[in-house]
Amino acid sequence: xxxxxxxxxxxxxxxxxxxxxxxxxxxxxxxxxxxxxxxxxxxxxxxxxxxxxxxxxxxxxxxxxxxxxxxxxxxxxxxxxxxxxxxxxxxxxxxxxxxxxxxxxxxxxxxxxxxxxxxxxxxxxxxxxxxxxxxxxxxxxxxxxxxxxxxxxxxxxxxxxxxxxxxxxxxxxxxxxxxxxxxxxxxxxxxxxxxxxxxxxxxxxxxxxxxxxxxxxxxxxxxxxxxxxxxxxxxxxxxxxxxxxxxxxxxxxxxxxxxxxxxxxxxxxxxxxxxxxxxxxxxxxxxxxxxxxxxxxxxxxxxxxxxxxxxxxxxxxxxxxxxxxxxxxxxx
Numbered sequence: 001x002x003x004x005x006x007x008x009x010x011x012x013x014x015x016x017x018x019x020x021x022x023x024x025x026x027x028x029x030x031x032x033x034x035x036x037x038x039x040x041x042x043x044x045x046x047x048x049x050x051x052x053x054x055x056x057x058x059x060x061x062x063x064x065x066x067x068x069x070x071x072x073x074x075x076x077x078x079x080x081x082x083x084x085x086x087x088x089x090x091x092x093x094x095x096x097x098x099x100x101x102x103x104x105x106x107x108x109x110x111x112x113x114x115x116x117x118x119x120x121x122x123x124x125x126x127x128x129x130x131x132x133x134x135x136x137x138x139x140x141x142x143x144x145x146x147x148x149x150x151x152x153x154x155x156x157x158x159x160x161x162x163x164x165x166x167x168x169x170x171x172x173x174x175x176x177x178x179x180x181x182x183x184x185x186x187x188x189x190x191x192x193x194x195x196x197x198x199x200x201x202x203x204x205x206x207x208x209x210x211x212x213x214x215x216x217x218x219x220x221x222x223x224x225x226x227x228x229x230x231x232x233x234x235x236x237x238x239x240x241x242x243x244x245x246x247x248x249x250x251x252x253x254x255x256x257x258x259x260x261x262x263x264x265x266x267x268x269x270x271x272x273x274x275x276x277x278x279x280x281x282x283x284x285x286x287x288x289x290x291x292x293x294x295x296x297x298x299x300x301x302x303x304x305x306x307x308x309x310x311x312x313x314x315x316x317x318x319x320x321x322x323x324x325x326x327x328x329x330x331x332x
Contacts, residue, residue: 039071040283040299042292046317046326054292058283058300061218067279068304073215076199077284079187080209081109082217082266084154085224085233086190087207090182091157092229094164097126103236104243106157109265111246112148119243120152127160134159135173136205151205153243158207173207175200180208190227191216204267214282221272222280224262234274237262250293250312257308258301269293279304291315291328299330 039055057071066073088106092098102123110116124130124147134146136155142148146155158179162169167178174180187210188195199211212220225231237244241255244264250271251263260276269285271293283300285292298312317326 037070039286040296041331042295042328043331044291044317044326044328051326054289054296055286056283056292056296057214057286058281058296059215059218060279060281060300060304061215061222062277062279064219064222066215066218068300069215070300071286073218074213075284076211077214077217077270077282078201078209078211078266078268079217080203080266080268080270081151081154082264082270082272082282083187083210084108085230085237085262085264086186086220086227087154087183088157088233089186089227089229090179091161091164092232094161100236100239101243102126102157102160103233104240105153106160107233107237107264108153108244109150109249110153110243111150111249112142113242113246116153116243116246117147120147120156123153123156123160127156127163129156129159129163129169133169135171149205151203151207154207155205173205175208184208184210186227187212187220190220190223192219214284217270217272218280218282220280221262221264221274221282222278224274224280225278234262237264250297253311254297254308257312258306265293271297273297275306295328295330 039057042054042056043050044052057075059066059073060068084107088103091106092103101119105119105123131145131147134152134155136146136149136152138144139149146152158172159169162172162179171177172179184195188198191212193212193216201209203209225234241252245252251265254263254273255261261273263273265271268288269290271283274280283296294312294315298308301308315328316324317328319325
């Protein structure tokens with residue numbers, strides 16, 4: 001295992017969609033890279049020694065081409081909740097009575113903060129629908145009502161889409177429902193992958209989820225604003241970063257720290273973001289460990305010329321007394 005990331009920034013690599021789906025991605029002479037680089041290595045240090053290492057794969061795409069990578073850009077990656085800004089597009093296209101709060105909460109993975117729950121209730125009322133219509137299930141560690149699930153905003157948006165289109169609301173989350181067909185088509189178009197090539201599964205909240213090569217995920221985020229009504233979704237996320245994640249969440253904090261950026265996290269430690277210059281990034285911790293994300297995000301963005309605060313680059317490790325006994329940081 002390498003001590004640190006072999007990281008490369010250089011000429012853009014292009015290729016067919018099919019070629020980009022395989023781990024054997026290779027550039028021809030004069031292209032950006034001809035081999036995969038090592039992942040970012042995030043060290044967990046305690047005292048004077050390294051206790052653990054997390055490997056984080058990362059890729060950046062701009063103008064349709066990879067401009068930077070660390071690790072495997074072809075790593076098959078489940079979008080999970082990072083898909084929410086794209087899952088919200090059918091909602092925004094189907095209704096003209098939405099404001100930025102409605103759109104932001106439909107794109108969110110919330111922490112059940114009062115402002116977030118109020119936004120979900122507001123969107124349900126606008127649908128119109130009730131909390132009993134939510135097919136999101138219950139979330140461990142939260143009050144036993146579906147509205148407190150961190151995906152309830154997405155589900156409220158899906159109900160509002162069905163109401164606007166005259167589609168059945170029962171089973172709106174299931175494969176084969178007209179709404180899920182629309183979302184699958186959107187994911188395929190945004191990622192430039194044929195619908196039949198998309199890997200699918202069931203997300204933690206019961207909705208259809210999708211898996212793509214990590215490079216395709218970064219590509220999607222790089223062009224969110226070019227999708228029909230995608231600019232509206234991005235504007236809502238920028239206007240209400242506190243709704244997207246909540247206090248202490250990396251996506252919320254990145255949007256506050258880098259004006260003009262949008263960001264959305266996903267389960268199993270996926271993190272996606274896009275800058276106002278059309279740069280899209282996607283990072284995935286190999287073992288699904290969330291604690292490695294902040295240092296990896298800071299390291300990757302720093303190499304791309306974007307600095308985040310010290311709370312990203314270095315995460316303190318504390319004992320049960322609250323004493324600092326170590327840290328998490330990307331290895332140089």
